[in-house]
Amino acid sequence: MKRILLASSSPRRIELLRKFNIDFDIVPSSYEEKLFDTDPISLAIDMAKGKALDVAKKLNKDFIIISADTIVTKDGKVFGKPKDEEDAIKMLKVLSGSTHEVVTAICVYDLGKEILKCDFEKTEVVFKELTEQEILDYINTKEPFDKAGAYAIQGIGSLFVKSINGCFFNVVGLPIFKLDQLLREVGVNLLKGSVSFE
């Protein structure tokens, strides 16, 4: 019996996938993410792939793994999750009053068929100008700390987002439209809430 497995510790990814009527297991990867200023798309894809391959080592052929990685990028700089308060303040100052991009890479790895497919989605996010006080007040909510770019569009961070261009769910960490396309290629239909295996 085939099983879907989400290789993630992200509560947002878990919650988004739970919207659909499929059973899935959750095994976070221990893949070590290394961020540096380079092409954000290949970086995110490498990391999503790394997470899938890491979790695959522990599994048998019955599983289809879903993994993802989200990066915030602006002017050639890439931002993951802030290391500390100072890092979060720095990121929010860069994002203030301007447009940045959020890239999420996703991979679907069918261990039985030995098919690994990865893709990405990119969304533009326009931030209002933030005052020092707003940044400090936001840091005090603790929301920024486990989020790429130090904000959550789905949370209090929504106060800062003037507009977006592209997939909302991509910003939250799981681009549902892209994920559905990849899953269909390995026989999983989120709309039917079922997994059909030939």
Ligand SMILES: Cc1cn([C@H]2C[C@H](O)[C@@H](COP(=O)(O)OP(=O)(O)OP(=O)(O)O)O2)c(=O)[nH]c1=O
């Ligand atoms: C920009 C943004 C990011 N995020 C989150 C999504 C991801 O959980 C996180 C980016 O970190 P990731 O390294 O992509 O994921 P993760 O470490 O949380 O989980 P895992 O590697 O186990 O799958 O930032 C939001 O929740 N809202 C936002 O608006």
